[in-house]
Structure formats: structure tokens, C-alpha cells
Amino acid sequence: MKLRLLLPLLALTAFVAGCGGGGGGSIAKENLAKNDVAVAGNVHITKSDYSAAMAQENASLKAQGRSMPKAGSTDYATVKAQVLAALIQNAGYEYEAAKLNVTVTDKQVATQLAQIKTQYFGGSEATYQKELKTQGFTDAQVQDQIRQGLLQQGVYNKVTTDVTVSDKDVSTYYAAHKSQYQTPESRDVQEILVGKNKEALATQLYNELKNGGSFATLAKKYSQDPGSKDSAGKFTAKKGTDVAEFDAAVFSKSFATGTLHAPVNTSQYGWFVIKAVGDIVPPKNTPEKQEASTIKQQLISQKKNDEMSSWAQGIAKQFCGESIIKYQAGYTPSPDPCASITTTTATDTTTT
Numbered sequence: 001m002k003l004r005l006l007l008p009l010l011a012l013t014a015f016v017a018g019c020g021g022g023g024g025g026s027i028a029k030e031n032l033a034k035n036d037v038a039v040a041g042n043v044h045i046t047k048s049d050y051s052a053a054m055a056q057e058n059a060s061l062k063a064q065g066r067s068m069p070k071a072g073s074t075d076y077a078t079v080k081a082q083v084l085a086a087l088i089q090n091a092g093y094e095y096e097a098a099k100l101n102v103t104v105t106d107k108q109v110a111t112q113l114a115q116i117k118t119q120y121f122g123g124s125e126a127t128y129q130k131e132l133k134t135q136g137f138t139d140a141q142v143q144d145q146i147r148q149g150l151l152q153q154g155v156y157n158k159v160t161t162d163v164t165v166s167d168k169d170v171s172t173y174y175a176a177h178k179s180q181y182q183t184p185e186s187r188d189v190q191e192i193l194v195g196k197n198k199e200a201l202a203t204q205l206y207n208e209l210k211n212g213g214s215f216a217t218l219a220k221k222y223s224q225d226p227g228s229k230d231s232a233g234k235f236t237a238k239k240g241t242d243v244a245e246f247d248a249a250v251f252s253k254s255f256a257t258g259t260l261h262a263p264v265n266t267s268q269y270g271w272f273v274i275k276a277v278g279d280i281v282p283p284k285n286t287p288e289k290q291e292a293s294t295i296k297q298q299l300i301s302q303k304k305n306d307e308m309s310s311w312a313q314g315i316a317k318q319f320c321g322e323s324i325i326k327y328q329a330g331y332t333p334s335p336d337p338c339a340s341i342t343t344t345t346a347t348d349t350t351t352t
Helices: 012-018 047-063 074-099 106-121 125-135 139-159 167-176 199-210 215-222 244-250 288-321 337-351
Strands: 036-040 043-046 186-195 234-238 260-266 270-276 325-327
Touching: 036 047, 036 074, 043 047, 043 074, 047 074, 047 125, 074 139, 106 125, 106 139, 125 139, 139 288, 167 288, 186 199, 186 215, 199 215, 199 260, 199 270, 234 244, 244 260, 244 270
Parallel strands: none
Antiparallel strands: 036 043, 036 325, 186 234, 186 270, 260 270
16 A cells, blocks of 8 residues: 555646636735745745655655656656645645635544555554555645545535536437447357367267257266356357357357357367357347436536536636746746646637
8 A cells, every 4th residue: 555645646737726716806826935935826835845745755756666866857857846736736725625615624534544544554553654654654744635635525526516417418318329228139058168179079069969969968067167067058148248259159140049050169268069049139228217327427427527627727727827826946847837728828819
């Protein structure tokens, strides 16, 4: 269990979704203080915050058997940018959460931490503390990560609270994707899995069956398929779910019901002897009523993600367009994440 993976960081562009409110009005902004590495709106990221985060990243890399890139290298600049992005993102979500009246209590943090200890560390405080030391984390840092994750989830819930999906939406989706809600072609057969390199035995069994031999008796004695050998070799084949050679034989239009197929060799399992005991059953659509609940949940999730993405993009344009983020000399990430956003905004304005 890697503590640094408990709450994965979002992309930097997602951080602006947590800064600046719902897209209307000016965002509160302050100037850089002497001990800041950056300021985002009215939230200050101090040098001590940054140093602690870099030390934590260094310890985490070390625990993975990796080392911090050499200072001044491109890789080191990337790590710096990622660490700063995470700090700004966290500050941004705190800022936005306050505006949306989203709060996280100490009890919520403690509850989630207890769940993590139970799930990943068997409820052992000693094991948890050992992993903290290995990963270069403190308990306070883990609790801060948990708090940030809960804040981010709270913001997401607030922004997407009005998302709904109607029965008409479900019906429209079902109609447009009807082919996804079909049972495959199927056919009832009897089969004996003879196995690899056993063509002679397969031919022998085929001939015995043609001469009136009992499929049930031969299946029980010779079949290597435990799922069907004790039930007279009975098996319902579903097109597209079995190995290709078996599939092709069973669903061949020339394979008449009630007849034996010549022994079939498959690359994965070897030789089969097969008898068709039923006609090919064409695909059937699962009724919309049966799929409605699943479709509805899928559409709600998709619409919530779209709503959050759209909201985030609007805030990003405002946040970057008003130059809310300021960096201390030597700390500006390269490339500046706002550069692509402001360029896109300018292009959109020009084309409209």
C-alpha cells in the first residue's frame, strides 16, 4: 500500500475548478508576500509549505527506490511544477469550498482514516505508522490529504447537485445503443473435450457416436471439461464467448441440428467432438425496463462529469484570464498551465 496513492492528485487544470466561484464577478486577489512561492486569489502558498511538500516527494521517491532528479534538470523542473500545482490545487479547493459552504469536520477525517487503516493495514496502528515512516509521511500530512479529498468531493457534489436524468433520456439512449443490449446467438450442444494431441481418440469417439454410442457415457469417461462431462456433455454455446474454432463449428449454417460435427481442433484446448442438439437461437434484445436502472446511473455519472468539466473550464478561463495566479521569481512552472487556457480563450473569442 502506497500512502501517496490514497488520494490521487488531479491535473493542474482541475485545480482552477476549485477557485473563483461559479464564474460570475471578480475573484478576490492579493499580492505576493515575501515568504510566498505563489498566491492564488487570496490564498498564499508559503515557502515552508513548498519545502515540506518537496521533502515529502523526495521521501516518497526514495521509498520507491528512485531518487529526486538533479537540481536544474528538466525532470527536476517537472517535479517542482507538479508539487506546486498540487499545493495550489489544494488551496484553490479550500477557497472554493468556503464559498460553496462545503466543510469537512475532524470527525469525517478521523472516520475515513480509520477506514483506511482497516482496509490497507489490517487495523494495525503499528503497521500504519511503519508505512508512514517508509513513505516519508507524517500522520498530519495523511490527514491533510484526506481533508483535501473530502473537500474536493464536496465541491463536486455541490456543483453537480442539480444533475438529473429523465425516463425520456434513458429511452433515447437505449434506442440509440440497442445493439449493446442483446443476448448473443446461442445453441444447445453436447460436447466432449478430448484434449490436445488426441486426434486419434477424437476420431474414435466420433465413430462410436455415429454407430449409436452413448454421448453421456463417453462424455463422462473421456471429457476433460468438468462443467459438462457429468451432464451428458450438455453445453449452451454463446457466439463470441468460446474459442474461435469451436465457435465457427457450432454456429455453422451447415451444421444441422441432431447431427455430429467432424472432430474440431482448437489451438487453446485441443480436440472436441460436438453434437448439435438445438437450433441456433438468434440474438434477443434485453428489454429497456431491465436495463433502465443501469443506463440511468451511467447517464447521471456522465452528465455530472460533463457539468463539472464545463464549470471547471469556465472558472479556468476566468482565473487565468484575470491573472489571479502569481508566482515568486524562480517558481513559475514551465510550461505555465494558464498559457494554453488563455490561448484557447483568445482563439475562441476571435472565431466567434
